Amino acid sequence: MLGRxxxxxxxxxxxxxxxxxxxxxxxxxxxxxxPDKDTVRPQxxxxxxxxxMLANITVPQEKRRDEEFIYHKVTVAxxxxxxxxxxxxxxxxxxxxxxxxxxxxxIVAYDKEYLVQVSALINSTDKSLLxxxxxxxxxxxxxxxxxxxxxxxxxxxxxxxxxxxxxxLPRWKLCVxxxxxxxxFALGPMFVKETFAxxxxxxxxxxxxxxxxxxxxSLKTLKWMDEETRKxxxxxxxxxxxxxxxxxxxxxxKELDKVFNDYTPVPDxxxxxxMRFFNFSWRVxxxxxxxxxxxxxxxxxxxxxxxxxxPTKNEIVFPAGILQAPFYTRSSPKALNFGGIxxxxxxxxxxxxxxxxxxxxxxxxxxxxxKNSSVEAFKRQTECMVEQYGNYSVNGEPxxxxxxxxxxxxxxxxxxxxxRAYQNWLKKNGAEQTLPTLGLTxxxxxxxxxxxxxxxxxxxxxTHEGLITDPHSPSRFRVIGSVSNSKExxxxxxxxxxxxxxxxxxxxxx
Numbered sequence: 001m002l003g004r005x006x007x008x009x010x011x012x013x014x015x016x017x018x019x020x021x022x023x024x025x026x027x028x029x030x031x032x033x034x035p036d037k038d039t040v041r042p043q044x045x046x047x048x049x050x051x052x053m054l055a056n057i058t059v060p061q062e063k064r065r066d067e068e069f070i071y072h073k074v075t076v077a078x079x080x081x082x083x084x085x086x087x088x089x090x091x092x093x094x095x096x097x098x099x100x101x102x103x104x105x106x107i108v109a110y111d112k113e114y115l116v117q118v119s120a121l122i123n124s125t126d127k128s129l130l131x132x133x134x135x136x137x138x139x140x141x142x143x144x145x146x147x148x149x150x151x152x153x154x155x156x157x158x159x160x161x162x163x164x165x166x167x168x169l170p171r172w173k174l175c176v177x178x179x180x181x182x183x184x185f186a187l188g189p190m191f192v193k194e195t196f197a198x199x200x201x202x203x204x205x206x207x208x209x210x211x212x213x214x215x216x217x218s219l220k221t222l223k224w225m226d227e228e229t230r231k232x233x234x235x236x237x238x239x240x241x242x243x244x245x246x247x248x249x250x251x252x253x254k255e256l257d258k259v260f261n262d263y264t265p266v267p268d269x270x271x272x273x274x275m276r277f278f279n280f281s282w283r284v285x286x287x288x289x290x291x292x293x294x295x296x297x298x299x300x301x302x303x304x305x306x307x308x309x310x311p312t313k314n315e316i317v318f319p320a321g322i323l324q325a326p327f328y329t330r331s332s333p334k335a336l337n338f339g340g341i342x343x344x345x346x347x348x349x350x351x352x353x354x355x356x357x358x359x360x361x362x363x364x365x366x367x368x369x370x371k372n373s374s375v376e377a378f379k380r381q382t383e384c385m386v387e388q389y390g391n392y393s394v395n396g397e398p399x400x401x402x403x404x405x406x407x408x409x410x411x412x413x414x415x416x417x418x419x420r421a422y423q424n425w426l427k428k429n430g431a432e433q434t435l436p437t438l439g440l441t442x443x444x445x446x447x448x449x450x451x452x453x454x455x456x457x458x459x460x461x462x463t464h465e466g467l468i469t470d471p472h473s474p475s476r477f478r479v480i481g482s483v484s485n486s487k488e489x490x491x492x493x494x495x496x497x498x499x500x501x502x503x504x505x506x507x508x509x510x
Contacts, residue, residue, distance in 0.1 A: 047133050050125065057117040061469070062402035068359050070111045071366060077103035082112060083119035096286050145274040182277050184301025186260060188250040188320075191303045196245055196320040203330075204244045204323055204341070207421075208316070211345045212237060214420035215413070218510060224377035229370045233353065236362035240352060241295055241315035245323065246302040293364065307344055309351035311360040316348040326453050333432055335442040338422035339449025346414030346421075350510055353413070354406040355382060384507035385409065388485075392477045395460055397467050399477060407472045408481060413510035415450060415482045422446055443492045451479045 064070055080088050080103075093101045109115060122130065143150040180187055216237055219230060249255040263280040265273045288294075295313050300306055305321040318341075325332075328341035351357045358378070361369045370378070385408050390401030401408075426432075434442055454475040458466070463474065473481060483489040483501065490502035498504055 043132055044136075046129050047136050050129060050133055053121060054118070057114060057121065059111050059114055060403075061471070062400060062405075064111065065356055065402070065406065066359075067356055067366060068368070072109045072112050073106055074109050074112075075103060076101065076105045076107060079107060079109060079115075082109070083115040085119035085122035095282075096289060099286070099289055142271070142274070145271045178274075180301065180303055182274070182281075183260075184303055185247070185250050185298075186256065188246055188302035189256070192246050192251070192320055195324060196302075200320075200323055200330075201245050204318060204328075205242065207337070207342060208242050208244075208345050208349075210421040210424065211342055211349060211417050212240070214424060215346065215349055215417040215510070217420060218416060222510070224381055225374050226371050229374040232362075232369055236314065236352060237349070239314055239362040240349065241313065243296070243298065243315060243317040245318070245320045247296065247298050250302065307348050309348045309357065310364075311352070311357050312364040312366075314352065314360065314362055314364045316345070316352075318345070318348075326449075332449075333435060333442060333445060334425055334429075335422065335432070335445040336449035338418050338425070339446040339451075340453050342418035342421060343411075343414045343450050344453075346417035347410040348414075349417065350410040350413030351406065353510060354409040356406050378509070381507075381509045382409065384505075385412070385481075385509065388507050389473055389477060389481055392473070392481065394463050394467065394474050394476075397464060399467065399473050404471055404473045407478075409509050411473075411478050411482045412485055412507070415486060416508075416510065418450075419446060419486070419488055441492065443488070447483060447486075447489050447492065451483070454479050 059070075074082070076088050076092065089101065089103060092105070092107075143154060216234055219225075219233060219237070222230065225233070249259065260280075262283065263277060265276065293313050295315055298317065298319075299310070300308060300317060300319045302320045304319045305324075307316070307318045307322050309316050322328075322344065323341065326340060327344055328337050332340075352360075358370065359368075360366055368375075382405060386401035386405055388401070389399050389404055389408050392399045432442060434440065435445065438445070440448065456475045458474075466472075466474065472478065480501070484503060485506045485508060487506065489495070490497075493501070495502035
């Protein structure tokens with residue numbers, strides 16, 4: 001969907017129209033000839049116009065960050081009154097079958113005003129256009145699983161939007177990527193046996209303990225937080241649940257088979273297998289209805305190079321994929337590891353207290369648990385970061401300081417906690433040897449370890465798209481923004497007061 005007031009909307013729309021016309025021109029069925037381009041093009045333009053109208057009534061991402069504001073618990077009957085253009089009970093009953101749904105079923109509606117406006121838009125839109133829009137979305141989401149003609153049709157859209165060409169990737173890489181995305185837990189045992197030593201779990205657990213201790217030490221020093229809220233914040237930090245490496249079931253072939261027992265692939269039918277997996281995956285999701293959240297359920301697969309914090313479970317998760325170089329290696333100095341995986345741990349832990357995570361209590365419930373004075377003080381502290389990051393720009397386009405606020409809070413808090421944890425380690429274990437030839441102290445090496453994991457190259461098109469939709473700041477400013485707020489960084493690198501890397505006014509939340 002095009003973003004609200006998207007400066008690249010015209011280019012994206014043009015690419016989408018051209019791509020859609022090419023893809024639509026390939027779509028035919030038994031007894032229905034493939035439509036000609038003169039028929040497809042105006043229909044695609046109607047679809048794009050409708051999608052633009054949807055985008056224009058969508059609340060901007062930065063305004064959706066206040067979950068207490070947009071969260072509304074309603075019944076199916078209340079939803080029907082709110083957005084009558086859709087027959088909600090038959091729809092929900094169909095997708096959750098065989099579970100019985102009735103009008104008193106509680107559901108969560110995010111942004112009620114959007115639902116009201118969508119309902120009005122549906123009622124004022126021609127039914128044939130609505131049908132075309134739904135079918136086109138189905139085609140767009142599944143065409144990559146079809147033959148080369150469909151992939152070629154999608155190529156121009158990807159090139160305009162992201163400046164990349166999937167055709168440059170060898171087929172085997174695409175196959176590995178699709179397999180990992182859909183069957184990552186099945187691949188997990190092979191990945192874990194090849195790359196992840198069992199003792200890595202223990203080492204990661206120790207790092208998490210050290211980072212958590214450092215975070216709680218910093219918590220004691222915050223002047224803007226009242227004592228009652230500080231006590232509750234410590235309780236929440238203590239209650240954070242850690243998941244490291246991989247879920248245990250993947251290493252037991254029988255247990256792993258049980259997980260995929262209802263997924264039955266067929267030989268030589270790639271598209272059919274993809275559709276079967278989508279149905280299987282949805283059934284797994286639908287089966288969670290009315291069940292308590294399962295803290296041991298993973299949302300990322302072991303090979304994933306990523307980590308996450310779940311506010312509703314109050315847990316931090318570090319798949320085996322991120323417990324590798326450049327984030328962590330056993331042979332690296334502690335300075336590099338604390339600057340790498342240590343900051344990642346601190347980042348995820350700080351998400352529990354960013355502008356969204358702070359709204360959930362230690363048990364994962366969305367409720368106000370801060371005193372009003374600390375809420376207001378928190379907002380004042382975060383406004384500094386909104387302004388700081390909003391003054392950064394790439395290719396003349398500004399960073400959205402409000403959209404990226406949560407990640408910027410986590411980056412800064414993670415760096416601070418990891419640095420303190422490294423200093424605690426030095427006090428306990430003594431100085432470690434410096435790396436030869438670099439001419440860097442180990443404290444400088446810590447910050448280098450943080451910076452190097454964010455080295456990246458992005459096309460101008462991808463950068464533009466990221467500035468509009470990505471809640472993370474561009475990699476360059478994830479580094480510069482965080483270290484310029486660090487008094488220790490400026491001391492270790494001797495940055496003159498008032499210089500860009502040592503501004504006199506620094507932002508700090510945690």
